[in-house]
Amino acid sequence: MDTVADAALEQLLRTRGHRVTRPRRAVWEVLRTARGHLTVEQVALAADALGHDVDLASIYRSLDLLEELGLARSSRLGDSDASRWELAHPDEHFHLVCTSCGEVDHHVGSLVAQVRDHLDAGHGFDVDSVELTVTGRCTRCRDADA
Amino acid sequence: MDTVADAALEQLLRTRGHRVTRPRRAVWEVLRTARGHLTVEQVALAADALGHDVDLASIYRSLDLLEELGLARSSRLGDSDASRWELAHPDEHFHLVCTSCGEVDHHVGSLVAQVRDHLDAGHGFDVDSVELTVTGRCTRCRDADA
DNA sequence: TTGATTGCAAATGCTTTGCAGCCGC
C-alpha cells in the first residue's frame, strides 16, 4: 500500500479530468502489489483478495485508462490469447517467455534502445514503442530436463 | 503458381504423414502469392479469388499445420486482435507496424540475431524464437501530416 | 476400403457495449 503512489494516481486522474473511483484504485493497487504479467482475470482475483469486488468490465475499462495515462502496459505474450498487463516501467526491457512453464521474465538491456536508435537514425520511421519478445526455455526448465 | 514450391509442399506433407488436400494447397498458394501479413479472413478471401472455396475452420487448421511444418509463421501485430500470417522467411527480420495506416513492413537487420547471441552467450535461456515488433508512424504517414 | 480431413454449425473464451442506477465532484 504505497500512499505516495496512490496520491500520484489520484492527482493524475483529476488532472486529466477523470474521477477517482473504487475500481481504478483497486486495479492500480493490484498492478503495484503483484508485479509481473497478469491476465485480466488474475487482476480481478487479486483485487478480490485485497477486498475489492470489481466487475470484469470495469477492470477492462480501468486498465485501458491506466494505459492511456501511461501507467500500465499490455502485451500479448506466449501463445495464450489473453492480454497480460504490467506496470509501465520507465526502463527499456524485453520479455522472456518460457514455453514449458509459462513463466515470463523481464530482461533489462540496451537492445531495445539500440533498435530505437537504429530506426531513428536513418530509416524515417517514427518509433513509438518497441516490443521485443523472446520465447524458449528458461534455465529452470532446461535443468529439469537434464 | 510456383510448381516447384508446390511439389516441395506435397513432398513435405507426405513425408510427415499428412495428406495433400485442396485446402492445404490453397492456403499455401495464397501465402506464396500474396506476400505480406494476412489475417485468416484475408487468406480465405484470397483463396476464394484464386478459385478455391475453403471453409474458415479448414484454413485455421491448414495454417496451424503449415506452421508446424515450419512453412508459415503467425504473429499478433498492432492493436488488432486477429492473428496475421506470413511465409516463414529464412532470414531474420522484424516488423514495423504503422499506427496510422496499419501498414506492416519487414525490416531485415542483424538486431534479431544479436538478441539471440546475447542470450545464448551467458544468460542460460534456450532461445526458440525472437519476435521484435516496432510500432510508430511510417514515412508516408508522417509526410502526409506535415 | 480406411481413416485422415473437410465443411458445417454450435460452442468457447476474451473483450466490448448498452443502459439503468450510483456516486464523485
Add this chain to the structure above:
DNA sequence: GCGGCTGCAAAGCATTTGCAATCAA
C-alpha cells in the same frame, strides 16, 4: 444535482471443436 462510472447482462469476434460426409492413399 449533474454527468461520468459502475455493474450487469447481452452482444461481438476470433478461434476451436464435434461430427457426419468426403476423399486421398
